[in-house]
Every structure is written in structure tokens, then in C-alpha cells.
Amino acid sequence: MTTIEVFAPAKVNLTLHVTGQRADGYHALDSLVVFAGIGDIVGVSRAEEPSLTVGGPMAAGVPTDRGNLVMKAARLMDVAADIHLEKHLPAAAGLGGGSSDAAATVSALARLTGQPLPDAGDLLCLGADVPVCLQQSTARMRGVGEDVTPLPGLPELHAVLVNPGLPVMTQQVFAGLADRTNPPMPDPLPEFTSTAALIEWLAGMRNDLEAPAIAAQPVINQVFDTLKVTPGCLLTRMSGSGGTCFGLYGDAETASSAAGRLQEAYPSWWVVATVLNAAN
Known part of the structure; x- marks a missing residue:
């Protein structure tokens, strides 16, 4: 059985400027985003029914039901898959762990099935950080997360x-x-x-x-x-x-x-x- 693994790095906001609030309540941001050398790992393989297992040092308390963002990502891709999530990042920590996991799931399922990647508008239903996390590269993120401009060449x-x-x-x-x-x-x-x-x-x-x-x-x-x-x-x-x-x-x-x-x-x-x- 083919298994695709994708690294889900920690997202770090070097800056995070809140520049406004839209009528729908969402906040407009302007942020310089980079990614760290530490993160989670997502593995996917085809299955008859969707399932999620979680391991790793930060697995305690991570939900394995349909509410987990990786399961929502699989539903967005319309793929039934066995998903294993190896957690190394703490939860609710400002590191975009759940969003990076969801982005890695989307990427892995696209590679597994040959589907194209969803556009930023579709990804936003998973979270504001998911579009930038899918790119996994230094970027300026504006709006509610949909406006992502790559910034290659910044110093390490x-x-x-x-x-x-x-x-x-x-x-x-x-x-x-x-x-x-x-x-x-x-x-x-x-x-x-x-x-x-x-x-x-x-x-x-x-x-x-x-x-x-x-x-x-x-x-x-x-x-x-x-x-x-x-x-x-x-x-x-x-x-x-x-x-x-x-x-x-x-x-x-x-x-x-x-x-x-x-x-x-x-x-x-x-x-x-x-x-x-x-x-x-």
C-alpha cells in the first residue's frame, strides 16, 4: 500500500500587525511568516473508510474524530484515507500546528491521488493560516490569510x-x-x-x-x-x-x-x- 508522508513545519510569525476588522468579524492581518526546522509529520494512504491515528510526543489530547483539521482537509479533498499524524508541536501555541497539519494533509492527498491543489479561497475554510502553510516558504501574508506573497532570499x-x-x-x-x-x-x-x-x-x-x-x-x-x-x-x-x-x-x-x-x-x-x- 502506498503511503505518502509530508512534513508539517511550525509556522512562526516574525511580525503580526492587525490592520482592521471586516464586517463579517474576521481580522485583516499583515504578517511576515517563516517556517521552522521542527514540525509534525502527516502520512496518508488510501482506505475504504477515513480514519486518523495520532502518535508522537505531543499526541496527548489531540482529537482523532471528524473535528480534527486533518480530517476536515481530507473531506475537502474528497478522499477516504488512513491518516497518521505524528505530533511534535504543542497545541494552541501560535505555531500554526493544526493549520500546517491540514496543509500537509492536502499536499499528501494531492500527491497520492494526482488531484490539483485547492485554491486559497477553498483552503480558508480550514483556517486562515492554511494557504501560507501549504507553501511552506517565507511569505508576507495579508488580508484574512488569502493574500500570500512569497519572499525568497531572506537571511536564515x-x-x-x-x-x-x-x-x-x-x-x-x-x-x-x-x-x-x-x-x-x-x-x-x-x-x-x-x-x-x-x-x-x-x-x-x-x-x-x-x-x-x-x-x-x-x-x-x-x-x-x-x-x-x-x-x-x-x-x-x-x-x-x-x-x-x-x-x-x-x-x-x-x-x-x-x-x-x-x-x-x-x-x-x-x-x-x-x-x-x-x-x-
């Missing part, structure tokens, strides 16, 4: 991702947003000739969801304070609607050392040193 970034183990609900974070009309990133974006130049520019950008996420889960502030004082940390920010925060470092060795310190000091936290694959 060395990062430490930290999640304190408490889920942060996106709906609650958006509900706590004080201002829903904020400035977007500049257009066009600058050309970055070095990692240092990119990090310096990022320092002037924002994640507009940080304040309401901290209000929902104050431990995020502790994560920020802890990351900031690790040797060599150049910038800290939250990804998505939280609660994963990241620190950026000048090289892999410095990032790995910082991750080791954090893992030792906070063994209950999820801590990973990784490359944000901005070069693809």
Missing part, C-alpha cells in the same frame, strides 16, 4: 522557541485586542542584506496580539523576561496569538546554548533550538 535566522505549556485560545486573544486598526508593515518590504539587518528591522515591527495574549496568560511575560536575559539574545517576540515566544540569536551555537539553559531551568516548558528557514 537561528531561534529558540519556548512554550510554557499553557494553551492560548485565539478567540480570547482577539477579543482582548484594544485597537483593531493598526499600521501595516511598509510596502514594499526592504531588501535585507544580512541577518543583523533583518533583526534590526524586525525590532521596529510588532505582534499586536502580544498584550492581549499576556492578559490571557500572564506566564508569557515570564517567558519573555527569561528569553531576554539568555546570552546572545538579539530579539524576542511572540508568534501568532501565543503562547510560544521566540528569541533570535546570531548563530546556531548560541541558540543551542540558550535552549540548554532554559531546558535545565524550566523542565516543564517546551524549548527547541531551530533554524527559521527564511532562506527558502
